[in-house]
Amino acid sequence: MKLVKSLSFTEDIKQYFLKNASMDEIRNAASRLCRDYLTGRWKSISAEDIVVKRISGGLSNFLYYISLPAEEVSDKNSNSLCNIQTTAISTSKRQRKDSAACGDEPTxxxxxxxxQTHGEHALETMITESVVFALLSERNLGPKLHGLFPGGRIxxxxxxxxxxxxxxxxxxxxxxxxxxxxxxxxxxxxVSKEPEWLWNTMQRWLKSLDSIINNISPENEEKPEVHEIxxxxxxxxVEWIRSVVDSGDYPVVFCHNDMQEGNILLREEPSRSRRESVKSLSSLPETENEASSSLSGDHNANASSGLIGIQSRKRSIPSDDSYTDLDNSSDSVISNDSEESEPDLMIIDFEYCAYNYRGFDLANHFIEWTxxxxxxxxxxxxxxxxQYPTKEQRQDFISAYLRKDNEDIENYIPNAEEIESLEKxxxxxxxxxxxxxxxxxVVNVYQNIEFGYWEYAVSRLRExxxxxNSFLSAP
Structure with missing residues (x-):
């Protein structure tokens, strides 16, 4: 029966992705979605024949790896019909192709x-994130979008x-x-071009602060970090720092707002085969209950099951934005001695994307070095x-950033005054x-995730x- 792409359809299938769902229910629902939104072999393959693995799941997202049978893809490779490996991001010299695709058919x-979509701004945030994801996909700045429906996306x-x-x-x-x-x-x-995301987000957090501070658990009450906070x-x-910003003239641009290492992917070498990728997925739990157990039992559960989760503070935000590694053996970029090779990077996680002061994105990234x-x-x-970048490292970064930001200006080279202005x-x-x-x-201390929230808060707030103090004492 042909499925109707509607909200009622979405709500109908969402039950199959709950934690108590069986693998057969999940497989059938995934198969129906892929049949509706993908082309080629996906239109005729049975649910029993597709590969389904749960990568992550939480309060707001469930993420699954779905593929055609490995044997079919291997046959395509042997016939040289397509290259199933992810290609480099599009550049002027290389055209980006769909990941593991033959023509328009991803494998x-x-x-x-x-x-869940609870909260005052939850629905607005979801819509904005979907729009941003689609636009960045079209401009080759993020993963390709294969399908968008009311309850999720492919x-x-x-x-x-x-x-x-x-x-x-x-x-x-x-x-x-x-x-x-x-x-x-x-x-x-x-989306709105006003830089209100920063202030609105902090104001939203401030509203919940009293409740958190007044309901500290007995085991945390005596922590020196709690007393300090x-x-x-x-x-x-917040009022003071806003007055500082309002007194200046700071450019507002579309920002990522969380460009740290966990949100920057290093693509694999293209020599890796699809069969190896699927093999490395074999250690993932098949059922939702297995997955929930393994994910909740260890803050690094993804790594222990053969995946590298995005090991960052974002793990405690229920976005589950896990474009995860299928091979933990990749060499470090730093160990690559080839003079001609460049790291093939892709930015992910657009949850915090919004118009904001450009200085925030730059400052935030430099701090993440530490x-x-x-x-x-x-x-x-x-x-x-x-580990904070040296002056030379900062200036090199700023120069490269400004050249890209002004690439429409012929022979543009940032001068010392521009670099120093951005340093300020x-x-x-x-x-x-x-x-x-x-x-x-502070507002996330009650998340059921193994992380030193009080300690992290004190570390950042001391800085x-x-x-x-340095700002106030400057002449």
Whole structure:
């Protein structure tokens, strides 16, 4: 029976993606969606023959790996009908092709099912994120969008892994990130152009702050970090930092707002076969109950099951934005000695994308050089201030960023005055980044995820206060 693409259809199938769903129910629902929104072999293949693996799932999203049988793809390869590997992002010299596709038919995809949509701005956020995802996909800045329906979407599967913290300082990698940030900042996206996302988000968090502070669990009550945070007047700090920004003239652009290593993917070498990819998925749990158990039992469960989850603070935001690695053995970008090779990167996770002050994106990225979220022991992050980019590294990044942002100007080369002006912006917005994520950590302390929220909040807020003191004492 031909399915009707409607909200009622979406609500009808969503039950099959709940935690108590059987694998057969999930497989049938996934098959029906792929049959409706994909072409070629997907129109005729039975649900029993497709490969379905759960990658992640939480409060707001369920993410599944779906593919045609490995044997069919292998046959296509042997007949040289298509290259099933993910190709490089489109450039002026190379045209991007669909991941694992033969013509317009992908052989493997990611299926994202939206979960809960509670909250004052939840529906608005979901719509905006979907629009941004579609536009960035069309402009080759994000994964390809294969299908968009009221309850979720079908996305390109990308064999890749997130960058590691130390790789952010690799020269080639840093220059490529700068170019991608400049490209994103030059986009014109049909959402509000006012820089209200930053202030609205913090105001929303402030509303829940009293309830959190007044209901601290007994085991946390005596933590020195809790006592330190209780002394902070967050409303006063937000008001002060906004007055600083309002007194200046800071450019507003379309920003990613969370460009840290977990949201920057390094694509695999194209020599990897599809059969190897599917084989590495075999350790993933088949059923929803198995998956839920393994994911909740260990903050690094994805890694232990053969996947590298995006090991960052974003794991505690129920977005499950997991374009995950199928092979944990990839060499570091830093170890690549080839003079001609460039890291093939893709930016993901558009949950926080919005028009914002460009200085926030730049400052936030530099700070992420110092924070490693892959620490396997409590508090599950490490903050190494000595890893902050040197003046030379910052200026190289800023130069590459400005060249990309102004690529329509022939022979454009940023001068020293432009670079120093942006350095000043970054110093100002570094304060805001620390305050923003410090506040974020406080309001997320009750998340059922193994992470040192109090410790992270104190680490960021101490840096904020130090920068503020330096700002106030400057002539």
């Amino acid at each position: 493997e995809v990611l299926l994202r099912i939206y979960g 996305e390109q599967y990308i064999p890749a892994r997130p960058l590691r913290t130390l790789e952010l300082s690799d020269c080639k990698t840093s220059m490529k990130i700068a170019e991608k940030m400049g490209k994103i900042h030059s986009l014109h996206i049909p 209780k002394k902070i007047d967050f409303e006063k700090e 924070i490693d979220y892959s620490n396997p022991v409590f508090p599950f992050f490490s903050h190494t201030k000595e 912006e970054i110093r100002t917005f570094s304060m805001i980044s620390h305050l923003f994520w410090g506040l974020w950590s 904020y206060q130090a920068l503020k």
